[in-house]
Amino acid sequence: MMHFLAMGGYARFVWPAFALALVVMMLNIVWARGSLRAAQAEARRRVLSMREAYGTAPQDRGAQR
Amino acid sequence: MSAEQRQAAVTGPEGGPAGAAGPAGAAGPAGLVGVAGPERLPDRSASETPAAPAGPAGPVGAALALMQRDLRVALRRPGDTLQPLGFFVVVTTLFPLALQPEMSLLRDIAPAALWVGALLASLLALDLLFREDAQDGTLEQLALCGQPLTGLLLAKTAVHWLLTGLPLVLIAPLAAGALGASGGAIPGILESLLLGTVTLSLIGAVGAGLTMGIKRNGSLLALLVLPLAVPVLIFGARATQLAIAGESLAAPLYLLGAMAVLAVTLAPWAVAAAVRIGLE
Amino acid sequence: MAWVWFHRFGSPPYLYRVAGRLTPWFAWPALVLCLTGVVWGLGFSPPDYRQGDGWRILLVHVPCAFLSMEVFVAMAISAAVGLIWRMKAAHAVAASCATLGASFTVVTLGTGMLWGKPMWGTYWAWDPRLTSELLLLFLYLGYIGLRSGFDDTARADRASAVLAIVGVVDVPIIYYSVVWWNSLHQGSKLIGEGGIAAPSMWVPVVITIVGFELYFIALLLIRVRGEILRRERNASWVAEALGLVPPAPPAVGSGSASAPISGPTAGPKPAAIHPAYRGSSPA
Numbered sequence: 231m232m233h234f235l236a237m238g239g240y241a242r243f244v245w246p247a248f249a250l251a252l253v254v255m256m257l258n259i260v261w262a263r264g265s266l267r268a269a270q271a272e273a274r275r276r277v278l279s280m281r282e283a284y285g286t287a288p289q290d291r292g293a294q295r
Numbered sequence: 296m297s298a299e300q301r302q303a304a305v306t307g308p309e310g311g312p313a314g315a316a317g318p319a320g321a322a323g324p325a326g327l328v329g330v331a332g333p334e335r336l337p338d339r340s341a342s343e344t345p346a347a348p349a350g351p352a353g354p355v356g357a358a359l360a361l362m363q364r365d366l367r368v369a370l371r372r373p374g375d376t377l378q379p380l381g382f383f384v385v386v387t388t389l390f391p392l393a394l395q396p397e398m399s400l401l402r403d404i405a406p407a408a409l410w411v412g413a414l415l416a417s418l419l420a421l422d423l424l425f426r427e428d429a430q431d432g433t434l435e436q437l438a439l440c441g442q443p444l445t446g447l448l449l450a451k452t453a454v455h456w457l458l459t460g461l462p463l464v465l466i467a468p469l470a471a472g473a474l475g476a477s478g479g480a481i482p483g484i485l486e487s488l489l490l491g492t493v494t495l496s497l498i499g500a501v502g503a504g505l506t507m508g509i510k511r512n513g514s515l516l517a518l519l520v521l522p523l524a525v526p527v528l529i530f531g532a533r534a535t536q537l538a539i540a541g542e543s544l545a546a547p548l549y550l551l552g553a554m555a556v557l558a559v560t561l562a563p564w565a566v567a568a569a570v571r572i573g574l575e
Numbered sequence: 576m577a578w579v580w581f582h583r584f585g586s587p588p589y590l591y592r593v594a595g596r597l598t599p600w601f602a603w604p605a606l607v608l609c610l611t612g613v614v615w616g617l618g619f620s621p622p623d624y625r626q627g628d629g630w631r632i633l634l635v636h637v638p639c640a641f642l643s644m645e646v647f648v649a650m651a652i653s654a655a656v657g658l659i660w661r662m663k664a665a666h667a668v669a670a671s672c673a674t675l676g677a678s679f680t681v682v683t684l685g686t687g688m689l690w691g692k693p694m695w696g697t698y699w700a701w702d703p704r705l706t707s708e709l710l711l712l713f714l715y716l717g718y719i720g721l722r723s724g725f726d727d728t729a730r731a732d733r734a735s736a737v738l739a740i741v742g743v744v745d746v747p748i749i750y751y752s753v754v755w756w757n758s759l760h761q762g763s764k765l766i767g768e769g770g771i772a773a774p775s776m777w778v779p780v781v782i783t784i785v786g787f788e789l790y791f792i793a794l795l796l797i798r799v800r801g802e803i804l805r806r807e808r809n810a811s812w813v814a815e816a817l818g819l820v821p822p823a824p825p826a827v828g829s830g831s832a833s834a835p836i837s838g839p840t841a842g843p844k845p846a847a848i849h850p851a852y853r854g855s856s857p858a
Contacts, residue, residue, distance in 0.1 A: 234618060238628035243693050247686040248613070251635040254682050255790065258675060262797040269801035270817060277814045281822060290821045291811035501741055505734050509724035518720055519738065522713040523745050526752035533759070554748070565741050568658075572733045 357442040358450035365454040369423075376458040379420035383463055386412040387470040402475035406535035409471060410528050413463055413488060417495040418517055420459035421503045424451065425570065429507050435574055445563040448570060452500045452563075460492035476539045483538025483548075490551040491531040497562035498523050504569030527554060585662040587803045588812035594796040601793035608786030616779035623776065629693045630776065636686040637780055638787035639679045640704070643711060644746075646676030646791065650718070651743035654736035663806050664799075666732035669739065670722065671798035675791060677715035683708050703757035707750045714742045728806055 237244045273289075280287035369376055390408040391401055428434045428451075437447050467488050468481045476484065502520040509515065530547040537544035583589055616634040623630040650672035657665030687705050688698045699705070718735055725731035807813060814821060 237631070238622050240627055240629040240631075240693055243629060243689045244631050247632040247689040248617075248635060250685045250689075251639065251682050254678050258678055258794055261674070262794045262801075266797050266801035266804075269804040273804050273808060273813055274817055274819065276808060277817065277819055286822055287814060288809045289811060289813035289819075290815075501737070505721060505738055506724070508730060508734065509721075511724065515717070515720050515724060518713065519717040522710045522717065522749070523741065525710055526745070526748045529752045529756045533756070550752075561744065565737055568737045569734065572730055572737070575727075575730055 354442050354446045357440070358446045361437070361447055362450045362454050365451060366457070369454070369458050375423055376420075376462070379416040379459045380462045380466060382419055383412045383416035384466065384470060386415060387474065391474065398475040402539060405471055405474035405476050405539060406532040408474060409467055409484070409488070409535055410491070410532045412470070413467070413492060413531075414495065414521070414524060414528060416463060417460065417492065417499055418520060420455070421499040421516060421520075423459070424455050424500060424503045425507050425573075429573065434570060438571060438574055444567040444570065448500070448504075448566045449559075449563040452496055452566065455500070456493060456496040460496050463492055464488045471535075471539070477541075479541060480535075480538040483544050484535055486548060487531050487534035487538065487544065487551055490548070490555045491527050494527050494551070494555045494558045495524055497558040497566075498527075501562055501565045501569060504566045504573055507570065507573035508575070527551070530554070585660065585664050587664050587667070587807045587810065588816060590664045590667075591800050591803050591812075591816055594800050598793055598796045601789045601796065605786050605789035605793055608782055609790060610786075612779045612781075612783030612786055616776070616783065620775045620779060621773070626694060629690060632686050632690040634780055634783050636683060636690055638784045639683040639686065640708065641784060642787055642791055643676055643679040643683050643708065645788075646672050646679060647711060647715070647739075647746065648743060650676060651739040654732075654739040658733060658736040658740075663732075664803065666736070667799050667802035667806055668795070669736065670732070670802050671795050673715060673719050673722065673735075675794055675798070677712065677719065679791075680708060680712040680715060684712065701757065703750075703754040706757070707753045710749055710753070711746065714746070718742070 235241060235245075277287045277289045280289070387408050390404060394400060394404065425434060428437075438444055464485060467484055468476075471480065471484050472478075499516075499520050502516050502523075505519065506516045530550045534544040534547040534551060537547065584593075613634055616631055620631075622628045650669050653665045653672070654669040656662060657669060684705065687702075687708065691700060691702070691705070692698050695702075718738055721738055722731045722735045725734060804813070
C-alpha cells in the first residue's frame, strides 16, 4: 500500500496531478449542473410571473396549439 | 435636400469640400441613385459636386475615394499617427535601459526588442482605426452605401498601415542600429518588418472590429490580438536575428510573406463581419 | 436525409429534450471508463523503464490535451454553423464549449508541468506542446472575455463566432510556428512524452481518453440545455418543457373555438394575452 502511495518516488508529482484533474472535473460538473438549474429556475420564475400577471404566458402557447 | 447637403450628412462632421469628395462622391452614382430619383441623374456628378473624383464608380473607386478621405483626415492630425511611432521608439529604448548597455548583449536581444515594440505599438495604434468613424456614424454609412464592405475596410486598414505600420518600418533601422545591429542587417530588417506589420495591421483590424461594440474594453483587444499574432512574432524575430547575424533570411521571410498573403485574403471578411456585428 | 437530422438538432426544443435524455447515457459510461482507466493505470500497470511511475500522469494529461484542442475545434465549427445557418442551438453549443475547453487546457498545463519537473528537471521548459497549449488558453480566455463584453446574447454569439473561426484558422499556424521555434532553439533536447509501448500502459490511457470524451459530451449536453433556456426565454415550448402545467381555461383572444362560451364564466382574472405577445409566435 505504501509502495502504491509512494509511486516509486514520484508521489509529489503524480498525486497532485490527479488531484488537480479531479478537482477541475468535479468543479465542471457542479458548475454545469448549477448553471442548468439556475436557467431552469429563472425560466420557471418568468413563466409563473407572466401567468400571475396576465393569466397566461407566452411560453404556454406551445401547449395551447 | 440638395446633393451637397445629403453628402455632407453622409460624410459626417468633418464635411466641407474635402469631405464631400469622400465615399459619397464615389458612391453617389452607385449608392444614392435610388434616393435622388431618376430625373436628377444627369446633373449629379458634373455640376453639383465639383470636387468629386472622376474615377470609376463601383468598389475600386469607392475604396480609393475612402483611402483619399482617410489620408486627408489623418494628415490633419499628425499627432495621432506619430504617437505609436513615439511609443515604438520609447519601448525599444527601454530594453537597453533594463539591461546593460553592452552592445553584444543588445545585439542578441535586438530582434526581440524590435518586434515586441512593433507588436505593442501596432496594438496601440489600432484605436485609431475604427473608433472615431464608429462614433460619428461614418462606419454605418460605409456599411450601408452599397459597396462591398470587405473592400472598403481593406482600404481603411491599408491607410491605417500606411500611417502607422510604414513609419515603424522606416524608423526601425535607426532603433536597430541603436541596439547594435550593423548596416548590412538593414534590408533584412526592413523586409521582415514590412511584411510583419502588414499582417499585424490586418489581424489587429479583426480584433478592433470585434471589440468595437464593447464599452468596457480594457485590455481585451490585446488579449485577442496577441495570441493570434504569435506566428508573426516568431518568424519576424527569427528573420531579424538572421539579418543581424548576416545570414540568409529567406526561409522565415517567405513564411512572413505567406502569412501576409493569407491575412490580406482572409482578414477582410472577418473584419467586415466583425464591424457589422459591432454596428448593430 | 442527413439534412433532416441536422435541422432537427437545430430546433432548440428538440435539442433541449434530447440532450436531457441523452445525458445519463454519456455520464455513466464516462464515470465507469474514467474510473477503470485510472484505477488500472495507477494500480495495476508496471512502471515505465525511463519515466518510472511518473508516466501515470499521462493518464489525465493526454486526454485533457486532446480534449482541449478538440473542444476548440468543436466550438469553432458550431459557431460557424450558428453564424452561417443562423441557428441559435449551434451558438448555444459553442457557448457551452468555452469554459469546458478552457478548464481542460488548464489541467493539461498543470499536469504537463507536474510531468515535466521530474522528466525535464524544470516545471516549464518552453516545450512546443506546452507553449502552444498556453497560447490556446489565451485564445479561450479571449473568447470568453469577448462574449462577456456584449450584453446582447445574439451579438455576443456572432462576434465570438467570428473570433472562433479566426482562431481555429490560426491555431495550426501557431502550433507549427511554435514547434519550429522550439526545434530551432532547443537543439537536441528530449521533448517527447516518452514512449509507453506496453499494452498494460497504453490501454488504460486509451480507456481514460474515451472516458474523458464521454465526460465532455455529458457536460456539454447539460450546459447546452441551460444555454438554450437562456436564449429561448419567451419561446412557446418552454412551459411544457419545464413541466409547468398550463392554466386550464383557454385565454380570451387566443383563437380557441371555445373561448366565447367560457369567457363570461372565466375566473376573476381577465385572462388576456399581453399585447406584446399577441399574434404570431417566434419561428
